[in-house]
Amino acid sequence: MKTDQLRQTYLDFFKSKAHRAYSSDSLVPHDDPSLLFTGAGMNQFKPYFLGLKKDVARATSCQKCLRTADLDRVGKTAYHHSFFEMLGNFSFGDYFKEEAIAFAWEFVTKALNFPKEKLWVSVYQEDDEAFAIWRDKIGVPEVRIVRMGAEDNFWPSNAPKDGPNGPCGPCSEIYVGEIPGKGVEIWNLVFTQFDRQSDGSLVPLPQKNIDTGMGLERVSAVMQGVDSNFDTDNFVRLRAELKKLLKEGSNDRSRENAVMDHIRAVVFSIADGALPSNEGRGYVIRKIIRLGADHLMKAGALEPGSFSKLVPAVVSIYGHVYPEIADRQKTITGILENEEKSFLEILRTRVPALTEEFRSGKNPAELAFRYYDTFGVPVETIAACAESVGIKYSKEEFEKLLEEQRQRSRDSSKIAGEIFGNKGIFELIEGLPNTEFLGYTGMAGDGKVLRVVRGQTAVDALKEGEEGLVFFDKSPFYAESGGQIGDTGFFEGCGAKARVEDVQWIEKCAAHKVFVEKGTLKANMPMKMTVHEDRRGDVAKNHTATHLLHSALRKVLGDHVKQSGSLVAKDYLRFDFTHFKAVDAAQLAEVESLVNGEVKKDVKLDKRVLSKERAMKEGAMAFFGEKYGDEVRVVTIGDFSKELCGGTHLDSTGQIGLFKIVSESSIQAGVRRLEAVTGRWAEDYVKARENEVEEMAKLFGAKNDAGDVLRRTKEIRAKVDGLKGILEGRTLESLRRGYEAALAKAPETGGARVLKMVSRDATPDLFQKVFSHLKGQKTPFVALWQCGAEGKVTFAVGATDELVKKGFNAGKVVKEMAAVVGGNGGGRPDFAVGGGKDASKAAEALAKGESLALEVMR
Numbered sequence: 001m002k003t004d005q006l007r008q009t010y011l012d013f014f015k016s017k018a019h020r021a022y023s024s025d026s027l028v029p030h031d032d033p034s035l036l037f038t039g040a041g042m043n044q045f046k047p048y049f050l051g052l053k054k055d056v057a058r059a060t061s062c063q064k065c066l067r068t069a070d071l072d073r074v075g076k077t078a079y080h081h082s083f084f085e086m087l088g089n090f091s092f093g094d095y096f097k098e099e100a101i102a103f104a105w106e107f108v109t110k111a112l113n114f115p116k117e118k119l120w121v122s123v124y125q126e127d128d129e130a131f132a133i134w135r136d137k138i139g140v141p142e143v144r145i146v147r148m149g150a151e152d153n154f155w156p157s158n159a160p161k162d163g164p165n166g167p168c169g170p171c172s173e174i175y176v177g178e179i180p181g182k183g184v185e186i187w188n189l190v191f192t193q194f195d196r197q198s199d200g201s202l203v204p205l206p207q208k209n210i211d212t213g214m215g216l217e218r219v220s221a222v223m224q225g226v227d228s229n230f231d232t233d234n235f236v237r238l239r240a241e242l243k244k245l246l247k248e249g250s251n252d253r254s255r256e257n258a259v260m261d262h263i264r265a266v267v268f269s270i271a272d273g274a275l276p277s278n279e280g281r282g283y284v285i286r287k288i289i290r291l292g293a294d295h296l297m298k299a300g301a302l303e304p305g306s307f308s309k310l311v312p313a314v315v316s317i318y319g320h321v322y323p324e325i326a327d328r329q330k331t332i333t334g335i336l337e338n339e340e341k342s343f344l345e346i347l348r349t350r351v352p353a354l355t356e357e358f359r360s361g362k363n364p365a366e367l368a369f370r371y372y373d374t375f376g377v378p379v380e381t382i383a384a385c386a387e388s389v390g391i392k393y394s395k396e397e398f399e400k401l402l403e404e405q406r407q408r409s410r411d412s413s414k415i416a417g418e419i420f421g422n423k424g425i426f427e428l429i430e431g432l433p434n435t436e437f438l439g440y441t442g443m444a445g446d447g448k449v450l451r452v453v454r455g456q457t458a459v460d461a462l463k464e465g466e467e468g469l470v471f472f473d474k475s476p477f478y479a480e481s482g483g484q485i486g487d488t489g490f491f492e493g494c495g496a497k498a499r500v501e502d503v504q505w506i507e508k509c510a511a512h513k514v515f516v517e518k519g520t521l522k523a524n525m526p527m528k529m530t531v532h533e534d535r536r537g538d539v540a541k542n543h544t545a546t547h548l549l550h551s552a553l554r555k556v557l558g559d560h561v562k563q564s565g566s567l568v569a570k571d572y573l574r575f576d577f578t579h580f581k582a583v584d585a586a587q588l589a590e591v592e593s594l595v596n597g598e599v600k601k602d603v604k605l606d607k608r609v610l611s612k613e614r615a616m617k618e619g620a621m622a623f624f625g626e627k628y629g630d631e632v633r634v635v636t637i638g639d640f641s642k643e644l645c646g647g648t649h650l651d652s653t654g655q656i657g658l659f660k661i662v663s664e665s666s667i668q669a670g671v672r673r674l675e676a677v678t679g680r681w682a683e684d685y686v687k688a689r690e691n692e693v694e695e696m697a698k699l700f701g702a703k704n705d706a707g708d709v710l711r712r713t714k715e716i717r718a719k720v721d722g723l724k725g726i727l728e729g730r731t732l733e734s735l736r737r738g739y740e741a742a743l744a745k746a747p748e749t750g751g752a753r754v755l756k757m758v759s760r761d762a763t764p765d766l767f768q769k770v771f772s773h774l775k776g777q778k779t780p781f782v783a784l785w786q787c788g789a790e791g792k793v794t795f796a797v798g799a800t801d802e803l804v805k806k807g808f809n810a811g812k813v814v815k816e817m818a819a820v821v822g823g824n825g826g827g828r829p830d831f832a833v834g835g836g837k838d839a840s841k842a843a844e845a846l847a848k849g850e851s852l853a854l855e856v857m858r
Helices: 003-015 041-049 097-111 128-138 216-223 233-243 253-271 280-298 307-318 323-327 329-359 364-373 379-388 395-412 415-419 423-427 533-557 585-601 612-617 679-700 706-745 764-774 801-805 810-820 839-857
Strands: 020-022 058-066 083-092 119-124 145-148 166-176 184-196 202-215 444-454 457-459 461-463 467-472 489-493 496-506 509-518 520-522 526-531 563-568 573-578 605-611 631-637 641-644 659-668 671-678 752-758 781-789 792-799 824-827 831-836
Touching: 003 020, 003 058, 003 083, 003 097, 003 216, 041 058, 041 083, 041 202, 058 253, 083 097, 083 216, 083 253, 097 128, 097 166, 097 184, 097 202, 119 128, 128 145, 128 166, 166 202, 184 216, 202 216, 233 253, 233 307, 253 280, 253 307, 253 323, 253 329, 280 307, 280 329, 307 323, 307 329, 323 329, 329 364, 329 379, 329 573, 329 810, 364 379, 364 395, 444 461, 444 520, 461 467, 461 509, 489 509, 496 520, 509 520, 526 533, 533 563, 533 573, 533 585, 533 631, 533 641, 533 659, 533 671, 533 679, 585 659, 605 612, 612 631, 659 679, 671 679, 679 706, 706 752, 706 764, 706 781, 752 839, 764 781, 764 792, 764 831, 781 839, 792 810, 792 839, 801 839, 810 824, 810 831, 810 839
Parallel strands: 020 058, 119 145, 752 781
Antiparallel strands: 058 083, 083 202, 119 166, 166 184, 184 202, 444 457, 444 467, 444 526, 461 520, 467 509, 489 496, 489 526, 496 509, 563 573, 573 671, 605 631, 631 641, 659 671, 781 792, 792 831, 824 831
């Protein structure tokens, strides 16, 4: 059975058992900032597991997952992956052990046709109930039911002894293997039935849940009769494309396996918005990219930097199931290309730096780990650097540091600790209905107080002068979502009045952050609610303009532009989007013109609720990071823009008034940021710029218009450049005379001289010009210069050709000098520049340079 067929067979089977099939959630969790990545199918169902949402009792999904605690094992084993697909079926207080076990057995023996005699099962050693179900209800012989300890058959692993506290339960696993105790685990059934307490006791949960996980790749391998996941049909196709990038005869299967795993991981992660950076999930993605690129080179790549060439193959294999990777193929490819270039530069620069640091006497194991963990230098490369300078480092100490880092990673991604980590905030809305939003049709409305909260606790009342959260059955206040900030305003009734300072969603309940100005707030009080109209209007201008901006960018820069984040505030908008280079002034002007063109047309906005399927067929674009239900709100602006959006908008584009871009910048590799203003804020911005031109005109004695100010500015700049040239010439001549005199007096060692000079106001460029002049001297010499400003110290080192031939290297010397002052440097063997921030050690650094020069001279 092919992988695609297996995936669909599983989902169809559980749909036939009254399970609602869910699409895979994003690899970047939307509602849980404590999780770096989605690591299990259960993640998106957190509110159901907690019993806070009850509209669905049974669910099934095929979830994209990423786990990165053991990246070094990927490719070396038959089944280990960082990225994988997890099939799962879930029950939220509905069926429990007997039905879950029966469903599983029916699926593997009938839908997949596994012979019963080639299957065995495991249960938790104390779970007599599951044992009896397998034996008495399903008919599995006792000899094919194996009891295992809490480390293997409890979720989380060994939770009764080690924790964490919270929901947990025993597991039962299905194995393919003729001999009980040996074989391949294909399915894990978790019976979540206990709430672990701080004292280690297991208290029965009021709602018992089922959470299962079946690795798609692993089951595919068993179904297809191959020994490794990496030999299943999808990997066979991917390997065929990989082979085209390798030299003829290359056959390093473990590295090829790692390359195939890592390219899948980064393609899916970047498509879901996890972009490479130096921290958090971005750091993890960057590390996987570098590992993949390195494995590819060592597997026999025809040329470095070929990792990104595998993106089309991944899209071809998986794009029909996960269309987001096809939609963002160009973006993903561009980001990988940039990351590979950066990695190759690291290999070019950091490897020589590590070699030098190994010579410095620092702890080599700590150096090895730092270069591996911080810069992504591969372990084999680190070992080669150490060997090249005759250094041996403790592999045991390196592995200890590495294991400590792995443990930190595991601790930070423990599913159990994090999946229920926000339980407290969900308890605030337990039993509450979804808040009905009234704000699409007006700025005011009537609502009833359902619950008041102070701190993290529901209370009977909020009194005058107190702050807290208030939940209503209905509200005209928009809760922050989709980048749009929450509304402010006030509500009053029953002798009480409160100021609304912010509104946030907790699931589908709007939490109104309030300050009670008068009276007492209690549940069941009816309230008249009023939104600050001017503020909402300004926000709506920016939100509608954001939609226009998104479409304009795609028209000017290309269809690869996708939203990567946004902020819609009252005074400005911020829009992050995928693009690989700065947007130049002409392009910005064209984007701005397109948006203002739509403003001038005063186009009416069409806002409709459609099925998600119909909306996507009509070409509606989804904003990044949003989670959409079966029905969606579509905001259409003529034939210019069509977006899925739940935010508040204008009635027509003319209400924007004016749109003005105020800045464009880079926020990370492949992602740009635009900030803009609209309406009165745009008018204020333009007026402020006009005032600045007027002030400049006064300063320069120009007419009060931009053209004349520009002309006068150019004239003044030309004069300044002329004066700088004259000053530099005089300074250069003065330095030449001073250095010639100093060089003549410098003592000789081995027929050469060392010149040390400090010129605080000079620059390395001037030093180089002086050095070029001095090289005409008959006596070979090394010149060591120091300058500095604002606490920094800069060095320049020059050496004549005779000394370079003897082995002097200015680049290496300046690097060691810079290290003394806490910096770095480098350059050619005959001239190099470096520096650092610790100016107090400048004299020590000069002495270090002199010592290194004298070693060569002797």
